Amino acid sequence: MKILGAGFLNLVYALLILLHMQTSIGSNSTTADDGVKCIESERQALLSFKQGLVDEHGWLSSWGSEEEKKNCCEWEGVQCSNTTGHIIMLNLTTYFILRGIEYPCENLTLQRTIDLSSNKLTGEIPIQMASLSEMHQLNLSRNYLTGRIPPDIGQMRQLESLDLSHNKLSGQLPPSMSQLYSLSKLDLSYNNFSGKIPTSTQMDTFNASAFVGNNPTLCGPPLTPSCPGDEKLIDDGLEYNQKDKDEFWKGFKPSMKLGMAFGFMGVLAFKIDHPWKRVCFLLSNHMKVYLSNLEGYLCLVVSALCLVITVNAARLRRKLKF
CATH class of the missing domain: 1.20.1270 (Substrate Binding Domain Of Dnak; Chain:A; Domain 2)
Structure with missing residues (x-):
């Protein structure tokens, strides 16, 4: 997959908004026999998202405006609620776009998940992403993202897995990260983060491998270098x-x-x-x-x-x- 233009993440944010689910959303994906169609506004957002991509291998051929493709819940990498039709998961990792490795849809069971790893994304992470309080898993690893982590990321209280590794992110880690009480998996390795690692009962559970490959000035437990002072x-x-x-x-x-x-x-x-x-x-x-x-x-x-x-x-x- 190739990315067109530096404003690509604006399209990503449009998708993040439609993935901001209410608590009433169900946990199972819809099928053609479920009788529940996807939300039209969300389908249009996905089509706008597709316009920002160059799908060389045609793995997104199921995404279209034709009559037979109107149910976006049947599109590749999309999972919907079986009760409301809202999109609850978007998985566009390169295993089905660049590597050609196809996984059965039965394995895509995690809801409220965004996986855009290894997609050559550029630009900064939108600060509005922190408002996605119902997000459980976020994977933006192995891209070309720059800038800082949104300062209010601590508002994503339901976040269980966060992977921002192998990007070009920089600056200090937001103190609000200490409020991610549900976080059980963290990978911020191979960026350019600096400063002191926030401390909390949850943050203290991660080992040094979650922070390796950053600026040498990144300090504090679990890294060996103590912070100045x-x-x-x-x-x-x-x-x-x-x-x-x-x-x-x-x-x-x-x-x-x-x-x-x-x-x-x-x-x-x-x-x-x-x-x-x-x-x-x-x-x-x-x-x-x-x-x-x-x-x-x-x-x-x-x-x-x-x-x-x-x-x-x-x-x-x-x-x-x-």
């Missing part, structure tokens, strides 16, 4: 934690010394008879008030003082007994 955040965090630990031990050691001293004084006070007991209690309380910010060695002085009092009191009691 990430190392500083890590280093700052480690430095902050170490500072907290140092401050903790700096304040803890004097407090521990004071606590040991006051505890020792309290024990001694219980072993001393009146009036020395009152003296140690008063001294202990006094030291709690005025020595809380002094160096730890003062606590040792307090402990030694109480020890001297205790020893002298014991000697005095022995002398009095004799």
Whole structure:
């Protein structure tokens, strides 16, 4: 298939609009016996789309305006709802256009799917594509698309598979990609994306192969290169934690010394008879008030003082007994 003109994706967008299905659309394709015909406006959109192509091998010969071809639900690569006649899938991969490999229609069971891979598409992805909130699978791989991914692509909440690989897309990945909660398959490889990969529970499930072959400045998990500034955040965090630990031990050691001293004084006070007991209690309380910010060695002085009092009191009691 060959593409005529750089405005080809405008025709693609016309098809995307008609594929923006309502939730009432059924999941099975129509057949000639179903009695449900395709929507006329959608048939005209497909014919306009065909005019932008050069079908060298005639694989789109079933697409036509003749009377016998009016039911677009019977066209090659088109699948319709069996209840409304709306188109629910368009599959125009080159396997039936360039490679000549024909697959049975029974295998085309995925609904709300667009597969335009390997069709030499040029131009930018229309930003309006993000409004296709019911789209489940989108494959635009192996084309010549340029520009950026639509910034609001996160609105495609039902998207389960996105393949934009092997194009010439560039710029940063939209942060809204972190809102693609249903996404289970992603391939953005071999483009020219740069910047930080958006992070989310869903995005973190993909491996590096989904992002290989891009600009070397593309960074962040799951790629090995860290983004500029990430190392500083890590280093700052480690430095902050170490500072907290140092401050903790700096304040803890004097407090521990004071606590040991006051505890020792309290024990001694219980072993001393009146009036020395009152003296140690008063001294202990006094030291709690005025020595809380002094160096730890003062606590040792307090402990030694109480020890001297205790020893002298014991000697005095022995002398009095004799």
